[in-house]
Amino acid sequence: MFARVLRVAAVSLALGGVGFTAQAQTSPAPAAGSPAGEDPVVAKVNGAEIRRSEVTRTIASLPPQVQQMPPQMIFPAVIDQIINGKLVAEAGYKANVQNDPEVAERLKRSEERIVQELYLTREVQKRITAERLQEAYNKFKEENPPQDEVKASHILVESEDVAKSIIADIKKGDDFAKIAGEKSTDKAAAQQGGDLGYFTKDQMVEPFANAAFAMKPGDVSQTPVQTQFGWHVIKVVDRRQSTPPSFEEVQEQLRSQVSEQVIGELVEDLRGKAKVERFQMDGSPMPETPPAGTVTPGSAAPAPAAPATKP
Structure with a gap:
């Protein structure tokens, strides 16, 4: 059962791309010049080194039920999956798959999603100020008075x-x-x-x-x-x-709430400055929305207003 779950997870990592890449970036490899003992080589594939950090990043990307398994069980199995992946990739490079237009297209899509994530993360970090969180906390207390x-x-x-x-x-x-x-x-x-x-x-x-x-x-x-x-x-x-929860008790909830607000404001601002053109599924022009009250062919005329009645 474990081997099957791990194989499915490994294949999803190999094919999913973006999720794994984004997660891997949150756990960078040790800086150059750091002692080898901090990130030892745990395998070699045709001379190419696989370090422990790559294994731990891969484990962190696997489903929770796999991550919870004993390290002595999961570590060797993950190394085997990484070795398999390296061998398949090496074979692909030898077959010049890297020059296939589909590779460039997928890399571009992956890059675009990663850029989106990083840009939003950085903008949210800049715009979530202590003052804005305090305002959110004050509003929370107003909306949740003592009972x-x-x-x-x-x-x-x-x-x-x-x-x-x-x-x-x-x-x-x-x-x-x-x-x-x-x-x-x-x-x-x-x-x-x-x-x-x-x-x-x-x-x-x-x-x-x-x-x-x-x-x-x-x-x-x-x-x-x-x-x-x-x-x-x-x-x-x-x-x-009842007493309202302290700021510290709801800080993470407030941060998540304000993050959503910031992202909404940011996207709205970007759309307001952009020229956006939309088309129908077949590429033909999108029909214009008729002004309010306009009667279009085949539609019913608006109903007359009801006469005013005396109080």
């Missing part, structure tokens, strides 16, 4: 009678958490004594949320609460207002 939160525990059972019996036992002094651990069908919460943590009203099903948010800290349900999951006995532990 009321309740911290509650619950005991979930299958029938109303069982829930009523539990409420009676709690009124007599039985421990809520102990009962939750023994009887609640919500096994995840039961392991925590029924604790559900803090939640906002919209995070729970409506009957449960309405009941919990109508209670005060320390209150226990006087009557069972029914939802599609069963019958609940609720204990409210605390109430508070």
Whole structure:
């Protein structure tokens, strides 16, 4: 199974081109003059050296399930695939495939995509300033104001009678958490004594949320609460207002969001300065869009406006 996955991955690398090239550039070979031990030769093909860095770059380009395999298993197999690739490439060069017009065409397409990626990456890096990220964070806080939160525990059972019996036992002094651990069908919460943590009203099903948010800290349900999951006995532990995440906690999310905005602005600006001509699939001129309200042959005339009515 491993060999088959690796062969498929290796072929996709050989044929995919751009993805591998772009990823390889993120892991450059050691600088000239660096000690040989940092990047030793791990194989030779007709005298041409294959260094460890080439193997590690190739591994980094393989599917995650392959990368997670033990190094002692994957390293020799990847070397074999690189050797095979070198031999095939060498045979191709001997057959002068490098002079085929298709090679030049594919290289041009690959170069164009890499130039796009690098240009956008560099422009985004230049345009994402601390001020712009702070503005995005301020907008995030405006759009996500603090909300009321309740911290509650619950005991979930299958029938109303069982829930009523539990409420009676709690009124007599039985421990809520102990009962939750023994009887609640919500096994995840039961392991925590029924604790559900803090939640906002919209995070729970409506009957449960309405009941919990109508209670005060320390209150226990006087009557069972029914939802599609069963019958609940609720204990409210605390109430508070949520606090927005810190800038550091959402920084990567903000950076991704602002990056998309920057790319959109950049492309829009480029299109605004360019002369763009579009044609139909057969190369014929694109028909002009008629002005609003114009009746074209075969189309229905616009409907008359409805008469005004008195309030």
